[in-house]
Amino acid sequence: MTVVERVPTDKVVVEGMTGDAAIAHALKQCDIDVLAAYPITPQTIIVEDFQKFVANGEVKTRVIPVESEHSAMSACVGASAVGARVATATASAGLALMWEILYCAASMRMPIVLAVANRALSAPINIHNDWSDSYGARDSGFIQIYCQSCQEAYDTVIMAFKIAEDHDVLLPVMVCIDGFILSHNVERVEMLPTEAVQQFLGVRKPAIALDPDNPVTMGPLALTDYYFEFKEQQDRAMARVPEVFERVESEFEKMTGRRYGRFETYRVEDADIIIFTHSTPGGTAKAVVDALRERGEKVGVVRLRMFRPFPAEALREVLRNAKAVAVFEKCRSFGAPSNPLALEVRTALYDLDERPLVTDFVIGLGGRDVPPSTIVEGVEKTKEYLKAGRAPLYETLGVRK
Amino acid sequence: MSKRFDEIPMAGIIIEPGNAMEYKTGGWRAMRPVHTDETCLWIKNGTCGLCWIYCPDNAVRLIEENGKYRYEYDYDYCKGCGICANQCPTGSIKMESE
Amino acid sequence: MAVRLKDMLKREPILSSGHRMCAGCAAPTVVKLMGMALRGPTIVCEATGCLEVATTIYPFTAWKIPWIHVAFENAAAVASGVVEAINAMRDKGRYKDEQVDVIAIGGDGGTFDIGFGALSGALERGHKFVYMVYDNGAYQNTGIQRSGGTFPGQETTTSWAGKVEPGKRQRKKPLAEIVAAHKIPYVATVDPYHYRDFITKFRKALEADGPAFIHAFSPCPRGWRSDTSKSIELAKLAVETGLHPLYEVIDGKEWIMSGPSKRLKELRPVDEYFKTQGQFKHLFKPEWAEFRAWIQEEVLKDWEELKRKCGVS
Structure with missing residues (x-):
């Protein structure tokens, strides 16, 4: 457990920002190793803002500007398998295209953070908010957290990595905000100093990684004799989430004075x-x-x-x-x-x-x-x-x- | 024996590289390769090795000991495909019914 | 890279015995030859397919190097993630190995068809990795269905030869050429019979300064209805008939015909290849004589075009 201290008020930076921008800033401060993403409204600002941080050398993240959301989640799984801290963002049709790999990410126990700007699914094509996209993914094995404010989105992304990467959990997390209503509206956001965020999170320590010194096989064929046992493991990992969430939020509260609960x-x-x-x-x-x-x-x-x-x-x-x-x-x-x-x-x-x-x-x-x-x-x-x-x-x- | 959910690594990860060796595929074989030393280039001068190169199951053993060459099949894994016999340039391998 | 038997014998195979690929399948040989070309620590990302399924049936794996499979159409995307994660962690001083090679492997279905978008995207982005397709000419894993890699005239369970159809009517997608059009540093076609050529090219692919692509021909006795002992011989015949010519393309512009193809005075008739396999048997019925002649013509035209590109007279 990391020792966290209350961040003094004068170290907190207050800015007006959109929900998307708040998430982009949180991702930057979480010092993610890889971001693989594809543009889709109303998520795109997250990726745009993040790419700006990269272009200005503010973050040492490798961004993979993939050719589809399917590849976005696939690249995230590959990166996470090596032991990297990984994130992506999407909405609506993009989430739908990721569908197959959402299940792989969760079943392969990859602690990826996925920001979703909730948006209606086609048809007719529509860019505005409803929850059909992430509700459809409710059985994918992702943890799902829905946020009401830009501050909450910022805070939740930071906590999401700590929950996901906990060895009692090792599951991906979807952090959801309402498309446009939150993704594009400017609110007051208190940002923590980056050092505090990084001290809170630490560096990801993978449980098992793709490592030439210790070769493992990930994602094999498991049939009637073993598949069910892996689902049992996954189910129990999901059941451990509340306890880990509580622990993480308590630490976060110590640092910020804020807690949200489930x-x-x-x-x-x-x-x-x-x-x-x-x-x-x-x-x-x-x-x-x-x-x-x-x-x-x-x-x-x-x-x-x-x-x-x-x-x-x-x-x-x-x-x-x-x-x-x-x-x-x-x-x-x-x-x-x-x-x-x-x-x-x-x-x-x-x-x-x-x-x-x-x-x-x-x-x-x-x-x-x-x-x-x-x-x-x-x-x-x-x-x-x-x-x-x-x-x-x-x-x-x-x-x- | 099949293990419980908490006795195996998570997510199907297999942590013993190459443990498929525990699974013997020799029982699939209907035809068995039989090798004769007389004409074999490996035995003669340690060259050729095409049977070893092409064998999809790593079932050919080319052994060099004290400057001498030996030849073996690992019948635990040989599936009897006959590629070795077909590719042998000197006809030193014959396929025989099991 | 000089390929010598004694050096090959010293190498630890990357794929163990005990895998459950069909008897006579050339894919394990293809992987074995790939293994001979490795230059150090390597991670393999594999698409769903025969090779993936039959080498990793839980709780067993035949792989002796780090290996990951996620899904069918995304091997190149997964490899992108692996490559960039290593780069990022190295940038931050958290990665111990100086150099790790990343190889993505897919079958023809996973590469010509469903994984094509992910492959093209990864090539365009320029990740340093090698993609190898082992092309056995159909979706053999799901039971021999036609793919973009299937030859014209080939009978599969979704391109039957019947009273009015001669098997697949369409051409094979010229994948290596399409990949070369991405102007990546290195593209090569290989086959397991010409193992020296294979290993040499694979090593060049690993050493390329950017993405590289290897198109490996991989006979499948089960799907092709050929004799299990003939798989390596058929690989040779595919080269000699011009169905799988061997060449390299550097930076998408410099075309080089490889020795085994270059040394051919003329191509052998495709009939010689077709006769060896049940999947082409119907082509010898009188009603398909014209269609068979068309295939031969197309192969010859492609061959002439390739010679022209390679500057071979």
């Missing part, structure tokens, strides 16, 4: 209705809750951060006393009875003898604005459903129908 709770103690969402709608939801509380309504927010591994047990304790949980999610899982976020919430609550009612609102597809009124509409509907004692498994809000 989820954030806001005015939930006596709440009858808990709004459950993540990323930027989390901020909107908190504003809605403040307004509704002024009218005397008992509402609160749980803003999820860690979608994988999903903190089911911890959430159950927070949600169990509410009358209803209103899930707002920017994804439709076509043909599914409800949608990725609500499915997890329902599973988490199912074993309770008395469960809150769960409503599931699909919002903001393709970047459709999610104003406070959309959240209010969902809360109002949830109240009606509570009266009726039943709710539809999901419904869409904010679409002309």
Whole structure:
């Protein structure tokens, strides 16, 4: 365990920057060895800014300007296998093209950090935010963390390497921000001194690497007799994430005074209705809750951060006393009875003898604005459903129908 | 014997280079190469070696001891493809039924 | 590099016995010859394919040098990552080996077809690595399906010879030429029969100042329905018939015909090659005589063009 000290305020640099820029700066300070990436809106600023650091000699990273996202993740796996600290960034179609190799990265236990600027999937082609891209990758074996602010994106990227590279974990991490809404909006970001970040992270120490002095074979054929055992290992590594996350965040808090948890709770103690969402709608939801509380309504927010591994047990304790949980999610899982976020919430609550009612609102597809009124509409509907004692498994809000 | 998940390195990584040697492929063989010393250039003067060069299974052993040359097959691995016999320039290798 | 038997005998093979490639498959020989050319610490990145599958069936590996397989279409991209990670770690004083060579290997399917984009990208970026394709003329690993590397007239399970079709109708993708068009420092075609030529060229590839590409012809008795003992002989015949001529291309502009091809007074008829394999048997039916003649014509035209490029009369 590294010894970290509180960084004095005068050493902190405050700048206005976009979510993408915040991630680029974090990657620079993490002293990554290799960045392999392909341009795609709205992630591109990350790579552009990073290439500028390289061009100015501010960082000793080898950037591989690959010809596709498939090759981006493949090059990351190759680099990580040698023992390098590695990152990439993508969105939407780019993540979809990486798909096959996401599974390889996770299964081969490569601690790669992947920044995702969440964007809708085609068709029609659309550059704006929803969560269909990374939700689709929820079974890939990546840890997934969703951020609400540029500061949080910066902080999370730094912590992500420490979590990923921990030998109890050795899994890749997706750090997700809402495309445009966060990726392109300028917010106040407190940047740590680079020395503090590097002391916090240290240099990556690979568990096993491709090394001519100690030749190993990585990525063999494993069939019916062994494949399952490797999946068992992977599953257990994922199960160890909460403990490592807690440890890493505690150290980070010592250094910065900031901690986020696997989820954030806001005015939930006596709440009858808990709004459950993540990323930027989390901020909107908190504003809605403040307004509704002024009218005397008992509402609160749980803003999820860690979608994988999903903190089911911890959430159950927070949600169990509410009358209803209103899930707002920017994804439709076509043909599914409800949608990725609500499915997890329902599973988490199912074993309770008395469960809150769960409503599931699909919002903001393709970047459709999610104003406070959309959240209010969902809360109002949830109240009606509570009266009726039943709710539809999901419904869409904010679409002309 | 097959091992438990916590008794093997992670992610299928194989840490013993070349441990495929434990897997004997000689049982695949239907035809067996038989070598005669008389005409073999390796035995004669330590040259040629085409059988050794081309053998896909490293099953030919060309041995030099005290200035003398010896020839062996490793029948644990020879799959009996017959490449050695086919490429032998002096006809010193014959394939025989197992 | 002079290739002498006694030196070869001293080298530790990079691929052990006990692999499960089919009897008579030339690919292990191709890898053995590659191993003879190595100049020091080396890492291999391999695409999915026969060689990958049959040499690393868990818990066994035949590889004695560091080796990684990730997927089918990305060997060149994985190699990019390996090369640049070593460079970065060396820049930061965290890498002990002075020099590590990186080799990517793919079959014809993984190189001519699905891995072509990744290969082209890696060549354009100029990473210092060698890409070797072992070309056995079809997707043999998945059960003999046609690829961009399949010859015209070749019967596969996705280019059947039938009453109205003569096997594959299309030409073979001229991959080495396309790779050479990237103007990389070194491209060479090789075959396992001409092992001296093979090893010499592979060593040149390793020593090239930038990416290099080796196109190795690799007979497959299972897919080709040929005698297992004939694999090396067929490699020789492919050179002699002009189906796999041997040459080098330096910096994409200097074409050099290699000895074994250059020494041919004239090509042997492709029929001699076709007769040795079940996959071409149908071509000798009267209805495909014209098609067979067309293949021969095309081979001769390509040969003349190659001679012209190489300045050979």
